[in-house]
Amino acid sequence: MSVKSEQQLELEFQQRIDKGEVIEPKDWMPERYRKQLIRMMSQHAHSEVVGMLPEGNWITRAPSLRRKCVLLAKVQDEGGHGLYIYSGTETLGVSRDQLVEELNSGKAKYSSIFNYPTLSWADIGAIGWLVDGAAIVNQTVLAKCSYGPYARAMVRICKEENFHHKQGYEILATLMKGNEEQRAMAQDSINRWWWPSLMMFGPSDKDSPNSADLLRWKVKRYSNDELRQRFIDRTVPQAMNIGLTLPDPDLKWNEETQHYDFGPINWEEFFQVINGHGICNKERLKARKKAHSEGAWVREAATAYAHKKAGKMIAA
Numbered sequence: 001m002s003v004k005s006e007q008q009l010e011l012e013f014q015q016r017i018d019k020g021e022v023i024e025p026k027d028w029m030p031e032r033y034r035k036q037l038i039r040m041m042s043q044h045a046h047s048e049v050v051g052m053l054p055e056g057n058w059i060t061r062a063p064s065l066r067r068k069c070v071l072l073a074k075v076q077d078e079g080g081h082g083l084y085i086y087s088g089t090e091t092l093g094v095s096r097d098q099l100v101e102e103l104n105s106g107k108a109k110y111s112s113i114f115n116y117p118t119l120s121w122a123d124i125g126a127i128g129w130l131v132d133g134a135a136i137v138n139q140t141v142l143a144k145c146s147y148g149p150y151a152r153a154m155v156r157i158c159k160e161e162n163f164h165h166k167q168g169y170e171i172l173a174t175l176m177k178g179n180e181e182q183r184a185m186a187q188d189s190i191n192r193w194w195w196p197s198l199m200m201f202g203p204s205d206k207d208s209p210n211s212a213d214l215l216r217w218k219v220k221r222y223s224n225d226e227l228r229q230r231f232i233d234r235t236v237p238q239a240m241n242i243g244l245t246l247p248d249p250d251l252k253w254n255e256e257t258q259h260y261d262f263g264p265i266n267w268e269e270f271f272q273v274i275n276g277h278g279i280c281n282k283e284r285l286k287a288r289k290k291a292h293s294e295g296a297w298v299r300e301a302a303t304a305y306a307h308k309k310a311g312k313m314i315a316a
Ligand code: 3HC
Pocket: 039, 040, 043, 044, 045, 047, 048, 051, 078, 081, 109, 110, 111, 112, 113, 131, 132, 135, 138, 161, 199, 200, 201, 202, 203, 207, 208, 209, 210, 211, 214, 224, 274
């Protein structure tokens, strides 16, 4: 049987993608497709794990037992999302240890949004409503991406994101029905989290070096700007419903385009944050490294148990 050239294999791969077929771990794939998926999926997993930190900061300070239980459940969900997506990334032939080392060494990126501080309880509402709301817009589309394990992981994750989004919105709606101080706390929080939430969708399309690959291979189904616009269009009416004012004087419904026009995003801030110079970058990395070293005994115990179970004793 003649050996197919790399070119022929790439052509057949693209035909599979164009037909809407799902690529599975054992299928032939271009090396660049595999590398792009490892980059994107590992950063997604890192984002879930680092995302536990800003919210975890308020577990001991939640205003009621009910709020504490809901926040605990959400933070645990995020940890599970991280492990789920790390497992999906491992199907591409990369080890969990390597991925964790890249995060803890500061080499790997994670979502810019988690480098902002949570200064009040209202921030927990803002994260649920805006951050998880943005994640839902992105992840519901990723649930149709061409790589099977990633798409399937998104289906389960999106179900939990919807709970995260609703509980955040309910926190803000409750505060907006409260006294003047509570309404001011909610408004201050939105003023701080609105623009960083728009940055979650990445740079504008013209400045997105990875989008062309990812769109051609149907990993991304929409561009950064299209997803950002979709998030804005669905979020503005929700803000109006509970009396919140979004901090953008240029925000205005455009009858012609049937979308909201919005003001300029501060891309200088975005690139500062993703290059390690955000408010909390150093603090987040320090916390991740501390958690990793304090968890070493758990990993060792699990490994010892696994080896014992497999009938091999680890040398003392
Ligand atoms: N934060 C950090 N880095 C970002 C970023 C962000 N918000 N947006 C873009 N970047 C980085 C990219 O990683 C890329 O750098 P790299 O080449 O060194 O990796 C560079 O900026 C250029 O951006 P591109 O648009 O070319 O990159 P992508 O095509 O990968 O698009 C993305 C960026 C839209 C974030 C895309 O990677 C994506 O959709 N990822 C999957 C979803 C995800 O990771 N979401 C993060 C939030 S998870 C979350 O919110 C959890 C929830 O439960 C709270």
